[in-house]
Amino acid sequence: MAKQAGKGVEEFRPYVTKVLPVGAQIVCADNSGAKILEIIGVPRHKTRASRLPSASVGDFCNVVVKKGPAELRKQVHGAVIIRQKYAVRRLNGVRVCFEDNAAVLITPEGETRGTDIKGPVAVEASEKWPRVANLASMVV
Numbered sequence: 001m002a003k004q005a006g007k008g009v010e011e012f013r014p015y016v017t018k019v020l021p022v023g024a025q026i027v028c029a030d031n032s033g034a035k036i037l038e039i040i041g042v043p044r045h046k047t048r049a050s051r052l053p054s055a056s057v058g059d060f061c062n063v064v065v066k067k068g069p070a071e072l073r074k075q076v077h078g079a080v081i082i083r084q085k086y087a088v089r090r091l092n093g094v095r096v097c098f099e100d101n102a103a104v105l106i107t108p109e110g111e112t113r114g115t116d117i118k119g120p121v122a123v124e125a126s127e128k129w130p131r132v133a134n135l136a137s138m139v140v
Contacts, residue, residue, distance in 0.1 A: 014089075014090075016056040017056060018055060019085075020054055020061075022040060022052045022053055023038065024039050025038050026063075029119055030105060030115075031116045032105050032113040033069045033072060034067070034069075034105060035067040037063040037077075038063060038066050039055060039063055042060075042062075045059075057081050057083065058080070058081065058122070058125040058127070061079055061103070062076050062078060063103065077105050078105070079106060080104055080129050081103050082103060083100060083101060083121070084098060088122065090123075104117055104132060112131050112132060114135070116135060117132070117135045119138070120138040121136040121138065123139055
């Protein structure tokens with residue numbers, strides 16, 4: 001089995017509905033140059049037969065760049081989901097949803113490719129990925 005990219009901090013996390021299946025196109029929220037990402041795989045995701053693997057806020061997934069510079073296209077990158085449209089229920093009863101589905105590109109060492117993140121980042125993603133939390137201008 002191939003070496004997995006840096007997977008963030010493993011802590012207790014309440015269940016978050018997996019809403020971004022393989023094939024979903026999402027916004028790239030960093031300044032790496034990529035505009036649109038497509039999810040092609042969700043490592044370490046187990047599901048039943050014939051159901052698409054899906055990701056949610058804070059999950060690592062494999063993506064390809066569909067719209068962006070030529071040097072980023074036609075190769076597989078790692079990404080972390082930082083926002084999702086579907087509501088996330090927190091332990092205090094509050095439901096949080098965002099206006100788009102977004103991710104940031106991650107290097108195999110677990111560092112972010114860009115140096116800035118546009119828009120808010122969910123707390124669920126920032127707790128699991130401290131490098132993403134450092135770049136986030138707003139954590140919701």
